[in-house]
Amino acid sequence: MFLINIDFQKCKACGYCIQVCPNKVLAAGSELNEKGYAVTIPERLDKCVGCSMCATVCPEAAIEILKSKTTPQERNAR
Amino acid sequence: MELEYVYKRPSAISSEADGYCPGCLHSTANRIIAEVLDEMDAVGRTIAVFPVGCAVLSAGYFLTDMTIAAHGRAPAVACAIKRCRPDRLVFTYQGDGDLAAIGMCETIHTANRGENITVIFINNSIFGMTGGQMAPTTLIGQASTTGGPSRNPDEVGYPFKMCELINQLEAPKYIARFALDSVPHIREAKKGIKRAFSIQMNGGGYSFVELISNCSTNWKTTPLKSLKFMREKMIPYYPLGEFRKPEEEE
Ligand SMILES: Cc1ncc(C[n+]2csc(CCOP(=O)(O)OP(=O)(O)O)c2C)c(N)n1
Numbered sequence A: 001m002f003l004i005n006i007d008f009q010k011c012k013a014c015g016y017c018i019q020v021c022p023n024k025v026l027a028a029g030s031e032l033n034e035k036g037y038a039v040t041i042p043e044r045l046d047k048c049v050g051c052s053m054c055a056t057v058c059p060e061a062a063i064e065i066l067k068s069k070t071t072p073q074e075r076n077a078r
Numbered sequence B: 001m002e003l004e005y006v007y008k009r010p011s012a013i014s015s016e017a018d019g020y021c022p023g024c025l026h027s028t029a030n031r032i033i034a035e036v037l038d039e040m041d042a043v044g045r046t047i048a049v050f051p052v053g054c055a056v057l058s059a060g061y062f063l064t065d066m067t068i069a070a071h072g073r074a075p076a077v078a079c080a081i082k083r084c085r086p087d088r089l090v091f092t093y094q095g096d097g098d099l100a101a102i103g104m105c106e107t108i109h110t111a112n113r114g115e116n117i118t119v120i121f122i123n124n125s126i127f128g129m130t131g132g133q134m135a136p137t138t139l140i141g142q143a144s145t146t147g148g149p150s151r152n153p154d155e156v157g158y159p160f161k162m163c164e165l166i167n168q169l170e171a172p173k174y175i176a177r178f179a180l181d182s183v184p185h186i187r188e189a190k191k192g193i194k195r196a197f198s199i200q201m202n203g204g205g206y207s208f209v210e211l212i213s214n215c216s217t218n219w220k221t222t223p224l225k226s227l228k229f230m231r232e233k234m235i236p237y238y239p240l241g242e243f244r245k246p247e248e249e250e
């Protein structure tokens, strides 16, 4: 399971990450940051495979990707 | 829940880094240079030389030592620094107006002397900071405020291919052109920057890395459409690849 952290103040809504994601995890958001950009959101996080293509194209280095070491069994147990 | 990073923001970039337009690939260039500096554990022994142009905004990005040169003179300043501190990783970071117009003399002579520095050249085919004037690299048919709606070679000549020009000289050790438009190209570019820095740190000599970039603001388009322009117009005119590399690397 992966976590996508998009730095709310750093994103400039260029749309590169949304276009490059093979699983359509990311989507244009509607909330504006201090600079007035509509920050991108990881809308379908469950579809993320952790390929890090979004982070590779993000000019602002706004995207960090984390992987949880939780096993599927642990997750099901919750 | 235990977490591990798949991708972490490079520590060589300041947390306050900002300044470029949305989608400007100057920022991507900075990011991959920072990743390489992190991987080489070189932040504390690097001196960057920034130019005049939007490229100077990078001075706010890196946590390395740095200086800013007069327009076009970054390679001359970098030579002086490197000759005084040969143990340091010294690179210049220059746009096409800076490197190929006002700084053409310094660019060529530094390469010709084979100075042991790395020149990183951001080719976005236009003057960014001053509002879209024609650069030496503006494509035939491309619009600019000083070249009109379509660059006409009968009036203003043809766009310079800087890698090919420098490849005529004896001394340079590494000459390569990459692009920043896609995941595979960005990964290649990062490898090339790392190769250039490694050659320098091994005392190998002059390296020149051109990065095909964008300027959606002055191209008067959107970031996503600017990638299309790079793929359809720029890369066909400026072919990607390693023009020269040290023998042991081949
Ligand atoms: C000696 C001198 N001449 C002219 C200028 C004005 N000037 C500032 S930036 C620039 C062009 C920079 O374009 P480029 O190198 O392509 O960089 P970019 O902005 O695209 O990164 C010019 C001509 C200056 N600052 N100093």
Ligand code: SF4
Pocket: A006, A010, A011, A012, A013, A014, A015, A016, A017, A018, A040, A054, A057, A058, A059, A060, A061, A062, A063
């Ligand atoms: S690539 Fe980066 S800056 Fe651009 S929309 Fe995605 S998170 Fe925001």
Ligand code: SF4
Pocket: B019, B020, B021, B024, B025, B026, B054, B124, B128, B129, B214, B215, B216, B217, B218
């Ligand atoms: S004007 Fe062009 S080169 Fe300068 S920051 Fe904006 S997009 Fe980048």
